[in-house]
Amino acid sequence: xxxxxxxxxxxxxxxxxxxxxxxxxxxxxxxxxxxxxxxxxxxxxxxxxxxxxxxxxxxxxxxxxxxxxxxxxxxxxxxxx
Ligand code: SF4
Ligand code: SF4
Numbered sequence: 001x002x003x004x005x006x007x008x009x010x011x012x013x014x015x016x017x018x019x020x021x022x023x024x025x026x027x028x029x030x031x032x033x034x035x036x037x038x039x040x041x042x043x044x045x046x047x048x049x050x051x052x053x054x055x056x057x058x059x060x061x062x063x064x065x066x067x068x069x070x071x072x073x074x075x076x077x078x079x080x081x
Pocket of ligand 2: 006010011012013014017018019020021042043060061062063064065066
C-alpha cells in the first residue's frame with residue numbers, strides 16, 4: 001500500500017500535461033476539483049487505495065509534483081519514526 005501525494009501548486013495541470021493520468025496502470029488519478037494558484041487544474045490521487053506503488057507517476061511527472069511513499073501495514077509511511 002502506498003501514499004500518493006500530488007503537490008498541487010507544482011502541477012502544470014491535467015489539460016496541458018496529464019501524464020500521470022495516462023501512465024498510472026491503476027487509474028488512481030483524476031482532475032482535482034479546483035485550480036491551483038497559477039490557474040491550472042492539478043491532478044489528484046482520488047483512488048489512492050488502488051495504487052500498486054509502481055512509481056511510474058513519480059518518474060513521468062516533468063515537474064516532480066507526485067510523491068509516492070510506501071506504507072507499512074500499520075498505516076505509517078516508511079521513514080516515519
Ligand atoms: S505509483 Fe503506480 S499505481 Fe500508484 S499512483 Fe503512481 S502510477 Fe499509479
Ligand atoms: S504528470 Fe505531474 S505535472 Fe503532469 S498532470 Fe500529473 S502531477 Fe501534474
